[in-house]
Amino acid sequence: MKPLLGFLSVIAADLLRLTYLQRTQPEMPVEAVLNSVQIQVLKAKSSRLPKTLTIGWAVEAIARLGGYLEHRRKTPVGIQVLWRGWAKLQDLVEGWQLANQT
Numbered sequence: 001m002k003p004l005l006g007f008l009s010v011i012a013a014d015l016l017r018l019t020y021l022q023r024t025q026p027e028m029p030v031e032a033v034l035n036s037v038q039i040q041v042l043k044a045k046s047s048r049l050p051k052t053l054t055i056g057w058a059v060e061a062i063a064r065l066g067g068y069l070e071h072r073r074k075t076p077v078g079i080q081v082l083w084r085g086w087a088k089l090q091d092l093v094e095g096w097q098l099a100n101q102t
Contacts, residue, residue, distance in 0.1 A: 015082050018059055023076065026056030034058055041092045062089055 018033060030039055030053040042061045043049060050057050063077040064070065066085025 011086070012079075012083075015079060015086060018055070018062075019077065019079065019082060021055050022059040026054060028055045029053065030055055030058045037093050037096060038089060041089065041096050044096075045092065062086055065089055065092075 021028060021033065033055060039053065042058060045065065046061050059077055059082070060068065062085040063081050064085065065088040066081040066083065068077060068081050
């Protein structure tokens with residue numbers, strides 16, 4: 001149980017960092033926090049792409065994967081919806097990589 005807790009705490013710290021950066025520096029380039037495959041998957045899954053890909057866009061795209069209700073734009077993205085979106089993003093990344101192996 002301890003190894004799992006250690007593993008999940010690293011992911012939780014990354015997600016808290018993402019939410020902090022989204023609230024303090026939303027115009028920062030997304031390449032600072034996501035790898036190229038994650039960005040490709042988010043671009044393919046997103047219905048609207050901005051001219052420049054920022055952390056603000058990435059966090060909202062991940063949150064939409066987790067069930068974020070867009071009509072409530074005044075409410076900040078919560079950590080639970082971000083966690084669900086992150087888990088779904090990792091599944092999509094794995095599928096993307098498997099599909100592009102051949």
